[in-house]
Amino acid sequence: xxxxxxxxxxxxxxxxxxxxxxxxxxxxxxxxxxxxxxxxxxxxxxxxxxxxxxxxxxxxxxxxxxxxxxxxxxxxxxxxxxxxxxxxxxxxxxxxxxxxxxxxxxxxxxxxxxxxxxxxxxxxxxxxxxxxxxxxxxxxxxxxxxxxxxxxxxxxxxxxxxxxxxxxxxxxxxxxxxxxxxxxxxxxxxxxxxxxxxxxxxxxxxxxxxxxxxxxxxxxxxxxx
Numbered sequence: 001x002x003x004x005x006x007x008x009x010x011x012x013x014x015x016x017x018x019x020x021x022x023x024x025x026x027x028x029x030x031x032x033x034x035x036x037x038x039x040x041x042x043x044x045x046x047x048x049x050x051x052x053x054x055x056x057x058x059x060x061x062x063x064x065x066x067x068x069x070x071x072x073x074x075x076x077x078x079x080x081x082x083x084x085x086x087x088x089x090x091x092x093x094x095x096x097x098x099x100x101x102x103x104x105x106x107x108x109x110x111x112x113x114x115x116x117x118x119x120x121x122x123x124x125x126x127x128x129x130x131x132x133x134x135x136x137x138x139x140x141x142x143x144x145x146x147x148x149x150x151x152x153x154x155x156x157x158x159x160x161x162x163x164x165x166x167x168x169x170x171x172x173x174x175x176x177x178x179x180x181x182x183x184x185x186x187x188x189x190x191x192x193x194x195x196x197x198x199x200x201x202x203x204x205x206x207x208x209x210x211x212x213x214x215x216x217x218x219x220x221x222x223x224x225x
Contacts, residue, residue: 032203035212041196
């Protein structure tokens with residue numbers, strides 16, 4: 001599902017350089033990358049989502065060479081093929097929870113029929129936030145907003161889930177339930193799940209856990225060990 005070779009991205013000013021010599025994520029795999037802030041986790045996730053472009057190297061996702069697509073095509077592809085949770089959630093403040101969950105379908109031209117709306121309501125209920133259906137983000141707690149964003153990531157039933165700190169605003173019990181639900185839904189559909197987090201407890205039980213504590217350069221050595 002994800003294949004990176006000699007991937008490199010340097011931020012302006014040289015404050016941070018991401019190097020990923022070799023990383024493969026198999027279709028249907030569930031992988032967690034753990035490490036502190038500044039270790040490159042979010043940068044790698046944004047590269048895999050086609051939000052950022054690398055300075056050099058090769059990156060294919062779901063069989064597509066992301067560098068070969070222009071920005072508009074990558075946006076359409078991302079909405080259709082990836083369930084994405086941003087670290088800052090990116091809920092639209094003028095939409096209620098239901099419409100925030102339905103947003104990827106609206107942007108991607110998917111169906112907004114009764115079945116889609118029922119699926120979105122069911123996801124809100126699964127994450128324990130059905131009571132927020134007609135509330136806008138300003139009226140939600142941080143944990144409620146987090147769970148709405150998680151529901152949104154599942155609504156398109158995409159083959160790839162990319163999750164950036166998906167438990168950052170959740171208490172331990174809700175975090176455990178949320179990660180369990182994400183993993184179960186991914187397994188049911190054979191979807192690939194890649195989660196990046198600083199929370200090692202959230203990564204417990206994953207098939208593969210990589211430590212980015214020394215920078216993502218360390219991934220290559222761990223994968224080859």
